[in-house]
Amino acid sequence: MNNNYSPTAYVSYKGSQNPLSFTLRAQATIPCxxxxxxxxxxxxxxxxxxxxxxxxxxxxxxxxxxxxxxxxxxxxxxxxxxxxxxxxxxxxxxxxxxxxxRSEFHIFATYIPTSLLVGLGYGTLFLPVDSFPERGGMSLTTLLVFISLYTEMASSLPKASYLKSIDVWFVFGIVYLSLVITVHLATCKSVMTSQRERKATPIAFFVRRWGNDPEFGFEKDKRSLSAGSKEATILRIARVSFGIITFLFVFLYFVVVSVT
Structure with a gap:
């Protein structure tokens, strides 16, 4: 046995030559x-x-x-x-x-379907002026489907006390389709009146206004209602106005999104 052994002996090392490493593993849930x-x-x-x-x-x-x-x-x-x-x-x-x-889901599940619905509502402005039941029915159905889609989508969106970009998109679509329906309602009175008159007394109505040729009178009434009437003018103005509004909104919407 070595007589120089001492249990209280210490060996010293220079700290600069012997770095210490301490590893700590921690898992935490951090709110953002x-x-x-x-x-x-x-x-x-x-x-x-x-x-x-x-x-x-x-x-x-x-x-x-x-x-x-x-x-x-x-x-x-x-x-x-x-x-x-x-x-x-x-x-x-x-x-x-x-x-x-990752916005791919909302592009295919939200923006494309709603764009098609808005385009369908805008397309009703190109139907004949005397086809009010078709114009009104299509635009109203489009609005109801749009609102239903928004209600379903809103339940899965993150909650916030302010409007999000996707909310602005939906609000624009609802207001847009509502205005399209308003245009159709503004053009329905004379159309419905003319149709009731032709149904009630077709022969007397045509003879009284255009002479003894009922067929000629019907064609003249249809041409006046479709081409030069106030309702046709309203529809022509609406087609241009709504087209410009759609382009400006989509352009400004994505410009703001890309900038901010």
Whole structure:
């Protein structure tokens, strides 16, 4: 046995030559406050702040060259991950996550169907002026389907106390189709009156107004109602006006979305 052995002997090492490594694994659920005004075209940033409490802030130094995020997912269920960042701060560090929402679902489930409905409502303005039942029925049905789609979609959207981009799109569609119906109602009085007169006394009506040829009178009445009447003028103005409104809204909508 070595007589020089002592159980209280210590061996000292220089700290500069013997770095210590401490690994801590932690799992935490971190809430992030999202701004949803641009939903579903929004981009979000979630920041997790880690503070080291048992080390004085002045003694803690983060090596920015060797410190980084070792694993960063490329995509999540509803988002594409743009960047995972690591930033040293006084007394700890921050880990940031930049997200961009995946909008493919809303393009095919919301924007394309609602665009078709708005286009169908606009198309009713091109029906003949004397076809009020067809114009009114189609536009009203389109509005009801649009509202039903909005009600169903709103139940699955994230809740917020302000209007989101997708809400603005739906509100525009509802107001747009309502105005189309208003135009049709504005052109229905003379059309319905003319139709009732032809149904009630067709021969007497034509003879009284255009002479003894009922067929000629019917054709003349139909031409006047379709070409030069006040109702036809209203429809022509509405076709141009609603077309310009649609183009301006869609253009400004996506310009605002892309800029913000």
């Amino acid at each position: 406050e999202f701004q949803l005004r641009q939903y579903p075209w929004d981009e979000q940033e979630c920041i997790a702040s880690v503070k080291i409490l048992n080390v004085p802030p002045a003694s803690l130094k983060i090596n920015k060259t060797s410190s980084s995020v070792t694993f960063c997912p490329s995509s999540l269920v509803e988002y594409d991950v743009k960047e995972c960042g690591f930033h040293g701060v006084r007394g700890g560090f921050n880990v940031s996550l930049s997200l961009a929402r």
